[in-house]
Amino acid sequence: MNMNRLRIMVLDDEAIVCKRLRPALEKQGYQVDTFTLSADAMEQIQHVEYDIIITDLKMKGIDGMQLLTEAKRRSPKTELIVITGFATMDTAKESFHKGVFDFIAKPFKLSEIQEAVSRAETKIRGR
Amino acid sequence: MWPCFKEIANRLFSRKRDLIAFPQVFEQFQALLQNHQRAMEVIADLGEKSGGDYIFDRKYLFDVVHELQDLMLKIVKGLNLIASNRYYELYGVLDRIFLPMEAELRGRLVLTDAPYVIPFRDAPLDSPELTGGKASTLAEIVHKLLLPVPDGFVITSRAYHRFLEYNDLEERIHLLLEEWASGSAELSKVAGQIRYSILAGIIPQDLAREIMKYAQKTGAHWAVRSSGYGEDGELSFAGLHESVMNVPPAQVPEAYKKVLAGLYSPEALTYRLRMGMIGEETAMSVLCQEMIYSRASGVIQTVKLDESDSDCLAIYSSYGLGRTVVEGRTSLDRFVVEKHPPHTIKSQDIGRKDSLVQACPGGGEEEIPVDETMKCRASISEDTINTLARWALSLERYFKRPLEIEWAVDEAETCWILQARRLLVSDHLDRGDEDICESCSLYPILIKDKGVVIHTGVGSGRVYTVRENEDMDDFPEGAVLVSRYTAPWLAAVVPKASAIIAERGSAAGHLATIAREFRVPSLVSVDNATEILSEGMEITLDTHHRLVYSGQVTELLRYELLQSMVFEESAEFRLLRRLLKRIAPLHLIDPQSPDFTPQGCTSVHDLIRFVHEKAIQELMDVPSFLHRFRGAKVWTLASDVPIGLKIIDLGGGVAPEANGDRVSVEDIESLPLKALWTGISLREAWSTEPVAMDFKGLMASLTRNWDGAGGGVMSSGFNLAVITKNYLNLHLRLGYHFNFIDARMHDEPHNNHIYFRFVGGVTDLTRRSRRARVLAQILSSYHFNAVTKGDLVVARLMHLPKKEMELRLQVLGALIGFTRQLDIQLRSDQDIPRFVEDFFNRHAHIAQPLM
Numbered sequence: 007m008n009m010n011r012l013r014i015m016v017l018d019d020e021a022i023v024c025k026r027l028r029p030a031l032e033k034q035g036y037q038v039d040t041f042t043l044s045a046d047a048m049e050q051i052q053h054v055e056y057d058i059i060i061t062d063l064k065m066k067g068i069d070g071m072q073l074l075t076e077a078k079r080r081s082p083k084t085e086l087i088v089i090t091g092f093a094t095m096d097t098a099k100e101s102f103h104k105g106v107f108d109f110i111a112k113p114f115k116l117s118e119i120q121e122a123v124s125r126a127e128t129k130i131r132g133r
Numbered sequence: 134m135w136p137c138f139k140e141i142a143n144r145l146f147s148r149k150r151d152l153i154a155f156p157q158v159f160e161q162f163q164a165l166l167q168n169h170q171r172a173m174e175v176i177a178d179l180g181e182k183s184g185g186d187y188i189f190d191r192k193y194l195f196d197v198v199h200e201l202q203d204l205m206l207k208i209v210k211g212l213n214l215i216a217s218n219r220y221y222e223l224y225g226v227l228d229r230i231f232l233p234m235e236a237e238l239r240g241r242l243v244l245t246d247a248p249y250v251i252p253f254r255d256a257p258l259d260s261p262e263l264t265g266g267k268a269s270t271l272a273e274i275v276h277k278l279l280l281p282v283p284d285g286f287v288i289t290s291r292a293y294h295r296f297l298e299y300n301d302l303e304e305r306i307h308l309l310l311e312e313w314a315s316g317s318a319e320l321s322k323v324a325g326q327i328r329y330s331i332l333a334g335i336i337p338q339d340l341a342r343e344i345m346k347y348a349q350k351t352g353a354h355w356a357v358r359s360s361g362y363g364e365d366g367e368l369s370f371a372g373l374h375e376s377v378m379n380v381p382p383a384q385v386p387e388a389y390k391k392v393l394a395g396l397y398s399p400e401a402l403t404y405r406l407r408m409g410m411i412g413e414e415t416a417m418s419v420l421c422q423e424m425i426y427s428r429a430s431g432v433i434q435t436v437k438l439d440e441s442d443s444d445c446l447a448i449y450s451s452y453g454l455g456r457t458v459v460e461g462r463t464s465l466d467r468f469v470v471e472k473h474p475p476h477t478i479k480s481q482d483i484g485r486k487d488s489l490v491q492a493c494p495g496g497g498e499e500e501i502p503v504d505e506t507m508k509c510r511a512s513i514s515e516d517t518i519n520t521l522a523r524w525a526l527s528l529e530r531y532f533k534r535p536l537e538i539e540w541a542v543d544e545a546e547t548c549w550i551l552q553a554r555r556l557l558v559s560d561h562l563d564r565g566d567e568d569i570c571e572s573c574s575l576y577p578i579l580i581k582d583k584g585v586v587i588h589t590g591v592g593s594g595r596v597y598t599v600r601e602n603e604d605m606d607d608f609p610e611g612a613v614l615v616s617r618y619t620a621p622w623l624a625a626v627v628p629k630a631s632a633i634i635a636e637r638g639s640a641a642g643h644l645a646t647i648a649r650e651f652r653v654p655s656l657v658s659v660d661n662a663t664e665i666l667s668e669g670m671e672i673t674l675d676t677h678h679r680l681v682y683s684g685q686v687t688e689l690l691r692y693e694l695l696q697s698m699v700f701e702e703s704a705e706f707r708l709l710r711r712l713l714k715r716i717a718p719l720h721l722i723d724p725q726s727p728d729f730t731p732q733g734c735t736s737v738h739d740l741i742r743f744v745h746e747k748a749i750q751e752l753m754d755v756p757s758f759l760h761r762f763r764g765a766k767v768w769t770l771a772s773d774v775p776i777g778l779k780i781i782d783l784g785g786g787v788a789p790e791a792n793g794d795r796v797s798v799e800d801i802e803s804l805p806l807k808a809l810w811t812g813i814s815l816r817e818a819w820s821t822e823p824v825a826m827d828f829k830g831l832m833a834s835l836t837r838n839w840d841g842a843g844g845g846v847m848s849s850g851f852n853l854a855v856i857t858k859n860y861l862n863l864h865l866r867l868g869y870h871f872n873f874i875d876a877r878m879h880d881e882p883h884n885n886h887i888y889f890r891f892v893g894g895v896t897d898l899t900r901r902s903r904r905a906r907v908l909a910q911i912l913s914s915y916h917f918n919a920v921t922k923g924d925l926v927v928a929r930l931m932h933l934p935k936k937e938m939e940l941r942l943q944v945l946g947a948l949i950g951f952t953r954q955l956d957i958q959l960r961s962d963q964d965i966p967r968f969v970e971d972f973f974n975r976h977a978h979i980a981q982p983l984m
Contacts, residue, residue: 020190113189
């Protein structure tokens with residue numbers, strides 16, 4: 007077993023996204039935690055440092071932008087991937103401005119997210 | 134939202150019934166085609182999403198339905214503009230189709246309209262909220278896998294709500310459960326009170342009537358079973374608290390109450406609390422199955438619960454009704470069978486079966502001793518074991534989960550499936566220690582990163598390559614279907630296939646729809662698949678990584694079975710499938726059918742088809758056509774084929790250098806007209822017998838009929854092409870044959886279509902119909918969707934790449950010549966294949982790409 011697995015957080019208030027991403031990423035050899043409530047995810051990043059965070063933007067309560075700002079503040083090395091059904095140039099720009107690694111519009115193919123995560127991994131391992 | 138559209142439409146159309154000029158009609162028609170195209174793309178897109186390769190959420194479904202609604206409004210509006218508002222009622226059709234979808238998107242289910250009782254055969258497959266998990270699963274087994282399940286009916290969750298409401302029970306049950314959940318009341322007391330209240334309840338007349346209507350239909354006795362609905366589509370407490378067996382018709386209402394009460398047993402309540410389902414609104418349905426008086430019965434577990442023999446399934450069996458096995462009343466027979474064909478029995482333990490449960494003639498069950506000589510014999514034969522193993526595997530392949538299946542064998546040795554549910558597997562089996570990436574890396578990879586996923590999943594089996602003339606009945610259960618094409622006729626073997634790999638095809642094709650319906654992992658557009666994958670070779674397809682492994686990757690198959698989420702079962706996918714049912718099916722296939730009306734449109738696709746057909750008919754309406762063309766620039770085509778075609782160019786169809794009134798073939802820049810004319814000009818196209826006359830003479834005699842009528846094209850009107858660079862709309866009359874073609878030919882395949890209509894002739898209808906069949910057969914082999922009605926042929930084709938469209942337009946050109954006097958020569962039905970053959974022989978170069 008690979009002991010050096012990357013740790014990934016998935017946050018999306020639509021449970022289906024979490025349910026589908028988890029096995030897909032686990033099969034690629036990552037350790038995955040999923041959250042449907044942004045408050046829980048926010049709580050979690052206070053204790054756990056993730057290598058990669060995949061988050062939706064528009065959610066009830068704390069939105070994705072707040073979460074990723076906080077994540078980056080606590081752990082600048084964490085790579086962030088935004089997935090959103092409201093993809094506009096503005097949100098994309100703002101995301102990249104915040105240091106987001108990749109921005110993927112929903113709906114997306116499994117392979118798209120798998121590739122984005124692989125690229126983030128390459129970047130992390132290359133450090 | 135629709136009434137306001139109607140108003141706008143009203144204002145737009147006012148009372149103007151004058152014909153608008155052709156360039157405008159044409160503009161509208163082009164816009165309509167574009168919207169039509171976009172709508173078809175959206176539908177294809179939705180279909181593609183149902184294949185599991187995408188991750189989407191509810192918002193996406195909202196967005197797509199609204200986009201489709203918008204497009205359809207434009208399409209209907211477009212037709213009304215072209216047809217001077219004669220299709221006003223289509224706005225009502227839009228409402229009829231889209232309002233229920235709005236309801237689907239808003240709520241979980243509109244129970245108020247649902248029936249109390251549904252015959253099992255008609256049970257909807259994607260509404261377990263209504264029929265419960267058990268009935269829904271069994272309905273899928275009947276409809277998708279065609280395996281025998283006893284017939285019956287479902288008393289729906291709406292009936293349950295009606296029962297509670299009538300007896301004021303909803304609130305009472307809720308309060309009792311809250312007391313228990315908060316710890317202020319004991320489980321046994323709460324369970325007892327709820328059950329008592331239900332048993333004491335009165336079934337309202339309207340509901341009782343419905344139940345009795347179905348219960349008395351056949352005179353059979355019934356097995357009355359609960360069909361609860363849980364998040365995973367099943368409640369897994371396999372017990373008999375919730376089944377009442379051998380119920381005479383008159384006692385079904387009482388048994389119904391017993392089953393409902395059974396759902397509040399202490400065990401059931403504990404289970405639901407553990408699953409976090411206590412607070413939720415319950416949806417209890419009850420399934421009534423015709424009683425099977427089983428000689429033997431039992432349970433199959435498709436994954437063995439101990440860790441030995443991980444590639445085997447286990448069959449438990451005993452005499453009589455299933456209670457013996459499920460309750461473990463006596464020792465059982467246990468057969469361990471290999472999952473891999475030919476399903477060898479690896480081991481068997483024959484238990485000493487002292488007693489059996491049987492049905493009493495007047496209803497109910499009794500336990501009796503087993504005949505001494507039978508006690509230690511195997512309760513089922515090897516044949517039965519083999520049948521059960523095969524069925525269990527096809528169920529497991531479809532449901533993609535380890536299953537526990539209850540079965541029975543009756544006195545006639547017929548096997549039945551009574552129910553199937555997810556087999557709960559303990560965590561240590563579930564979370565295998567092996568690293569799945571490492572295990573897979575031990576298998577050689579045959580194909581990597583190729584093709585388009587049309588249905589997600591992992592499937593394994595032996596390669597079976599299907600070619601056009603192969604006997605499809607020979608397709609082995611569980612084989613991997615490998616094919617060059619994704620022709621519609623392959624659909625017949627899809628339910629048997631464990632995976633599909635094809636060299637051609639797209640995510641939008643017919644095969645994709647079928648593969649999704651039967652949940653078969655499929656990869657298409659894989660170059661050289663038929664060469665790489667040889668007959669009989671054992672392979673494993675994993676669409677998640679677009680890989681084909683050599684061999685059966687058992688670790689991966691097991692991982693998928695035990696760990697991956699079954700996306701097909703999620704609420705979003707079920708919603709998508711329910712929406713798709715209102716969107717994608719095409720019922721209006723035949724424009725000549727009496728149902729080809731606005732009322733006949735029951736899906737978005739129907740409506741699209743209807744509008745398209747009617748819009749084309751508007752363009753075929755010759756008098757208005759001519760009327761619309763006053764003042765337009767008309768070219769005459771100068772060609773060896775003296776058809777005297779008149780051409781109206783609406784942009785880019787004729788070379789800018791051309792001048793005067795005549796245009797040569799070389800100056801035609803309209804791609805579809807060019808391609809068609811290449812076919813028409815083929816010399817061999819025009820002779821069906823050794824050529825006695827010279828070409829021009831032949832043509833002259835052929836075209837005399839209308840040419841002789843004189844007066845130029847505008848008065849005869851029929852031989853007219855309206856073109857642009859990428860478009861052709863052609864009316865062509867040769868002798869008594871009338872051809873109509875509407876075609877688009879772009880770089881982007883999604884924009885491409887050919888619509889071909891052929892009718893007429895001089896002989897009797899029988900011969901003309903034969904000709905229609907010859908045409909349809911030839912067109913079908915070029916993947917046209919061709920239908921015939923009498924002497925009429927309507928053929929359609931969409932979305933092929935430019936090059937392939939070109940070939941098909943050439944074929945149409947050649948066919949137009951070939952069919953000229955074909956009807957005269959078709960003296961009997963036996964002539965049909967000969968002439969089809971003749972066409973291909975004559976046009977070897979056109980037929981080549983089909984080989």
